[in-house]
Amino acid sequence: MQNVTLKVEGMSCNHCVNSIEKALKDLGAAGKVDLAAKTVEVSFEEGKLTVDAVKEAIEDQGYDVVA
Numbered sequence: 628m629q630n631v632t633l634k635v636e637g638m639s640c641n642h643c644v645n646s647i648e649k650a651l652k653d654l655g656a657a658g659k660v661d662l663a664a665k666t667v668e669v670s671f672e673e674g675k676l677t678v679d680a681v682k683e684a685i686e687d688q689g690y691d692v693v694a
Contacts, residue, residue, distance in 0.1 A: 655672070
């Protein structure tokens with residue numbers, strides 16, 4: 628398993644949390660959103676997903692991955 632923490636801008640409420648966590652789950656990853664820290668902790672299997680694919684899934688929900 629690979630774990631990454633991404634800095635994400637634009638998240639402000641539970642809807643944001645739910646949409647990001649669902650998008651990651653649909654992708655085959657597990658995500659935990661921290662609104663206060665503006666981060667998303669993501670766990671996924673190496674070889675099945677890439678960090679770029681994870682970032683794209685978050686950005687497709689309308690949020691900006693900045694780091």
